[in-house]
Amino acid sequence: MAKQAAKTVDPTKLPHGAEFQPVKKTRVSDEVVVQMTNLIISGAFAAGDRLPAERQLAQKLSVNRTSLREALRRMEAMGLVSIRPGEGVFVEDHNTNSGLEFVKFLLTTNIGLDKQLLLDMAEIRRVFATAMIELAAKRASAESIKRLREIAGEYPATDCPGRDTGEKDFEFFHELAKATGNRVFMYTLNTIRDVLKNLSVLYYRIEGDPKTAANLYRRLVEAMEKGQVKKAVSIFRRQMERDDEKLAALLEGLS
């Protein structure tokens, strides 16, 4: 091989699909959460059961009690266990105690991709976003609409979707949530976003190309500005239905 001048790769402009991503560092307590949660959803630990005492459990897991306790804090926050001083740690029924953050946990820690749960989440997204659009269209201030238009105008002019497109999408959605004047829309949207974002393999592929997206959003803003609530909703609903079809097709191909 002849020696030749090497080019310097600009790390901010890597070829599509070859982006670097941070090396993931696992905390001991996080692994404990995954392991114990698996035991719970598999039924090895049933609702109502009392777990071994912290000291024993820590020993079984070859982990310090401190780490185990940090894991238990997180599981308690997810509604998987309840901790009663002097008594012990008890398994709760996640079906009646856990919230959306548990779904996020299940779908973002590859605990075994639950296809049905992901489809369920997509349905919630549709229900939720539809209501959001409707309220946003009804209540958006002139200022909100201005910002929405700006964001829609900032889409990259490529045919090739990527991280940037996804970020812009979320920015647009976030602004829509703010336009509803209801902060809970914002918070719920965050969780939905996290679920989709972490499934990057799927995510980058179900989104349309930037041009199409920008067009869609521009039409949406236009409808909102004219007070055409129903039109705004229908524009959006159609797009989401297409997303869902793509997602379903992808999942079909995976199994």
Add this chain to the structure above:
Amino acid sequence: MAKQAAKTVDPTKLPHGAEFQPVKKTRVSDEVVVQMTNLIISGAFAAGDRLPAERQLAQKLSVNRTSLREALRRMEAMGLVSIRPGEGVFVEDHNTNSGLEFVKFLLTTNIGLDKQLLLDMAEIRRVFATAMIELAAKRASAESIKRLREIAGEYPATDCPGRDTGEKDFEFFHELAKATGNRVFMYTLNTIRDVLKNLSVLYYRIEGDPKTAANLYRRLVEAMEKGQVKKAVSIFRRQMERDDEKLAALLEGLS
């Protein structure tokens, strides 16, 4: 006072509004969460800021580092901070990072009752429950309907609402969520319930009396059984609108 035979109070049948409730024990780490979260939402700690190192922070709070770390775990789970080994603890923007569980935290730790947020939550409940009813009516199996009917029949025959009525309501809702076949409805409903449940002062008063509730639910099941989706939705929507009016009135009277 003349001595007289004392009657023994049956603790399971206390007079209405005089139920015992467990003495609440505060964990140090929980108080730390409240205190630090207050500083974040008040703006004393702004998004992007780096918090003092764990060792210093623990000292300032007169708390052991272990307890502080447990608090940080929970705050991390709520999306309030991100922890980067070797670098420090950084404040995140809860508007773009936190989920529904943060709303639950805000509304259940009397961090200063945020009336608007509570009304927002009520709106989400309406949006959410409406979609749930619609899907449940479309998809409910014969078995689901049977269980729903059973639950509706188990309402206490009093005029006086209480804890039992609330529990039954949730049981009915849970069954509806299951009837949709979408587990995410179930999980989201859990969070909504927790928010309402912990506001017991409000909760017990916004619910109608058991007889009315039972009647409502029976009519609902009937509509579902006959496949009258729209009717089911409208029955339910009307009830929720009434709930929301009562809630709004109550909040108006509070401030």
Add this chain to the structure above:
DNA sequence: GTGGTACATTGGTTGGACCAATGGGCCAAC
């Protein structure tokens, strides 16, 4: 300016200790 190195800082983990509350078993008093 490129890469290597030493070092202080920061979160992650560990082991061991003590406190406080719980539940169960035992026993005396009424």
Add this chain to the structure above:
DNA sequence: GTTGGCCCATTGGTCCAACCAATGTACCAC
């Protein structure tokens, strides 16, 4: 025989004092 007091082992809650591992910085040699 029921009540209430008491002891005691168990369990979660807290604290302390280390050490490990990764990060960022400053400095240096090439």
